[in-house]
Amino acid sequence: MPHRFDPTILREYDIRGIVGTTLFPADAHALGRLFAQILAEAGGRRAAVGYDGRLTSPEFEAALVEGFAEGGADVVRIGRGPTPMLYYAAATLGVDGGIMVTGSHNPPDHNGFKIVLGGKPFFGEAIQKLEAMALALGPAGGPSASAICPTFWTASP
DSSP: OOOOTTTSSBBBEEEEEBBTTTBBBBHHHHHHHHHHHHHHTTTOOOOEEEEOTTTTHHHHHHHHHHHHTTTTTEEEEEEEHHHHHHHHHHSSSSOSEEEEEEEEEEEEEEEEEEEEETTOOOOOHHHHHHHHHHHHOOOOSSOOOOOOOOOOOOOOO
């Protein structure tokens, strides 16, 4: 099904919004499906996914992983920690990209995503293209994926 992002969440360097107002788990799910497609178009299919300590981050991470699975991508779930942990995982785990669920420096009712592809930041025009891709999103049903991989790192609560 097509997906429509709130236009305010697609920023220059990340995707972020106010949880329950401009950003929803459905956005995370759609992002997972879209990024699985982007990985495939780039010749890859494996991504690292992590999340920060915000109360809403586990729900967004689960929706993101489900979207990746529906898109046919494999996911290495790295667990909870800071954004640099995702960058390290993306550089060392043999993945093609990664997404961190994080609200960064924003208030607790905000959340979002920082993205890397091929060891480089995913930003600017690439983020803006997600809107058109989401509107063209067809029904789920990609190849089966092993998205529920073991967690390699999990920060202590």
